Amino acid sequence: MNKTVAECSREFLVYLESVRGLSENTVLSYRQDLEHFCSFLGAEKNPEDITIENLRLFVGALSQKNYSPASINRIISAVRGLFAYLKEFGYISRNVSYELKSLRQPKTVPRFMSQTEIDRLCSEPQKNSLLWASRDKAIFEMLYSSGCRVSELVSLKFSDFTSGYESAVVTGKGRKDRRVYFEKDARQALLLYLNERNQRFPQAAKGAGAEVRNIFLSQKGTALTAHGLWYILSRYTGIEGTCSHISPHAFRHTFATGMLNSGADIRIVQELLGHSSISTTQRYTHVTLERLKKVYSQAFPHSGKKD
Helix, strand or coil: CCCCHHHHHHHHHHHHHHCCCCCHHHHHHHHHHHHHHHHHHCCCCCHHHCCHHHHHHHHHHHHHCCCCHHHHHHHHHHHHHHHHHHHHCCCCCCCHHHHCCCCCCCCCCCCCCCHHHHHHHHHHHHHCCCCCHHHHHHHHHHHHHHCCCHHHHHCCEHHHECHHHCEEEEECHHHCEEEEECCHHHHHHHHHHHHHHHHHCHHHCCCCCCCCCECCECCCCCECCHHHHHHHHHHHCCCCCCCCCCCCHHHHHHHHHHHHHCCCCHHHHHHHHCCCCHHHHCHHHHHHHHHHHHHHHHHCHHHHCCC
16 A cells, blocks of 8 residues: 555654654654645655655745755755655655755854853853752753753763763763763752752652652753753843853854864864764864964954055
């Protein structure tokens, strides 16, 4: 029996999660992109009947809706992944997505924070107690000192840490484990938060009857989600806080840039970030080179002038 493109998409998503081991957030992103695709083509369409013209019209429709080139390329990647799956498991005889080209997009430098910005943000919860000050400061300090992804940090459990909370094992993309480290300020902030956590929610404390194994809790005493962390940061960087909106990923960019600026080997930074390809880590070398050029130009203003 032939399956519709919508049915195949649902099957593909299960494959990504159960076989490929992709994270919940990544699978959610695939789901949203493929829903756009199925909606445009018609959910009942047979994958074998989809042509390269259909795919190009879909990309054109996204462009008309003012999707950015980066967003369109992400959706194209999801469609290519679906078609590769369909070909591998015999749902289609020919993979027409090979002919679909990605859009050209300008190279972007990862957004990172200066030392002044990171210091201000990490002290913001104590100066401006919007939510749960000790928890929020611990989150900011730990994101900055470890280079963790948001999903990795909110998934941390007591059992993941070494004694003294100096390091922890996180599970990253593709369910790959790696060790991350927390410096003194982060550890002190974490211990202060954990003390308050036990006082606020003794039933959720380590070893308690209703123990919540995740380190970070919401104000209701449940495990904090990635969405919840985004909300926390948005409050402290909005009009009530620094008035300088950033994404949680900026902590990761700041960590990587700081490591490279301090002379860390790029392979070590790659390992700490959990990048499967060193080319991903090399984006940050561009940032550090740009910074060096700027510092040089400031020190030698005549360097940019022609004779």
